[in-house]
Amino acid sequence: MIDKYVYIIVALLPLSALMLVFQTNPYHALVIRAILGAIAALVYIVLGAADVALTEALVGTMLAVTLYVVAVRSSLVLRLGILKGDGKTNSFTELIASLRKVINRHYLRLELIEYPDFLTLKQALVEREVHAICSQQDYSEPQNQNSATGIEIEQTYHTAIRVRRLFEILQTELTLPETTLTYVSVFNREDKH
Amino acid sequence: MDSILIAMILALLIPIYEAWQDDDIWQKMLAFASIATKTSIMMLVISVLRDDWSIGVVAVIILCVGNAGLMLLAHLIKRINET
Amino acid sequence: MIDILSYSLMVIGIIFWFWGTLPLIGERSVLFKLHSLSVADTLGSMTIILGLLLKIPSEWSLLLLAIITLAIWNTVLGYVIAYCSIDEEIKNKKIN
The missing domain is CATH 1.20.58 (Methane Monooxygenase Hydroxylase; Chain G, domain 1)
Known part of the structure; x- marks a missing residue:
């Protein structure tokens, strides 16, 4: 049949x-x-x-x-917070391009979000609006301490990442002298979502 | 009639192989377009073979909807690659 | 007589299918493959449906609808896929 x-x-x-x-x-x-x-x-x-x-x-x-x-x-994305003036400099676009290359290997997209100053940038990382921030100031150091030696370290960027897995991927695959990578653990606040 | 259907299945295997081995997403979309058309034509053939009216109606609807969904998918994939 | 005609139409349609689908394998550009696919696949499918129409004329309304759908949607689909994939080709050329 x-x-x-x-x-x-x-x-x-x-x-x-x-x-x-x-x-x-x-x-x-x-x-x-x-x-x-x-x-x-x-x-x-x-x-x-x-x-x-x-x-x-x-x-x-x-x-x-x-x-x-x-x-x-909308979920496979790395949101990177940057300062407003940073996007135009030459070394920064190079950094973003190589970051994008590493990320694309893991099928992620890169989304740049601009913030007006460093405090709101830091706040955005703590508030989990972005996954990582990239700026010339270090995340852990206070702001005024850095400004004294500002000219000397102008070419280096500090990238702070709050997602553990992303940090591991970038640490092993991103080999650039222009940026330092740090892992920042943002504390779990009482409202879980 | 059976041998015609088996020849159709052989023709269906070509785009499946293509979708498996090619790495470009648009080539995969082309293979999917080919598969969607071929499967709905095969459904029509089966409906005529069994003289079943309801299968024929479903085949024509799938022919319409599959193509429409393909266009939607093509536009979405284009948006992904833009940004 | 009509049986032979309908069978030969279906066989011609399947030959068209193979002719349109075989260029899919190979390293040609998307637009080349799309061209052969949209022309030969649609023609082959329409020939097969025509063969079915000769075989069972009682389902003529359904089969006519299928032919019209194929003719319109496959043409539009070919255009849409070409439009969506052409962006990427240009971008790739610029990078290379």
Whole structure:
């Protein structure tokens, strides 16, 4: 009763599922998830379940993949707080470019957020608005102490990161003399979210 | 009729292989476009083969929606690569 | 007679499919692959549906809808994918 082609079509499903499982890039995996959805709809049709196939195509392929692309895009991001005037200097753009290269290897995006002065920048890191801050002043040192020797260390930047894993990645892969990396643990406050 | 379907499955395997081995996301999207069209045509063939009206209706809807979803996905992926 | 005609139409459609899909494997640019894919795939699919239409004329409304959908959506889809992927090609050329 069951025809031969049914077996072949059903065998396509684990094939594409394996392709999906072994894909590391999240965006590529989403496209393959869409392919898996199309093949799954075909399998359901072959087995005679028209309603399940319609649901798979509408929800599984279209809605889920679209929502997941938006979700992955907004969660796989490194928000870096910088000072307002910093963006124009030459060494800084070089630093940002190499940072972006390291981050892209881990499928992350870099988002720059500008702050008017150092205090608000520091505040943003403590308030968890950004994942890391990058400026010429050290995070741990007080502000006035640094300004005395400001001209001497003009070319070095200090990057403070509050996410442990990001710090580990950057420490092993980012080899630049222009910046120093420090890990800052921001205390868990009572409101967890 | 069976042999026609098996030939279609063979044609379907080509874009699946392409999606597996290529690393560029747009090539994967092309393979997905090819797969979406091919699977819905296969559904139509099966509906005619079994003389089942409801499967045919679902196949045409999937043909429409799959293409529309593909366009949506293409625009989203373009936005990702922009910033 | 009609049976033979419909079968031969379907076989021609499948040949079109292979012809359009085989260039997908290989190191050509996206636009080249898109061209062969959109032309040969759509034509092949339409030929297959035409063959089905000859075989079972009672489902003509559904199959006609499928042909119209294919003709319109696949054309628009080809345009959209080309528009979305062309940005990246230009950017890559600038970097290289």
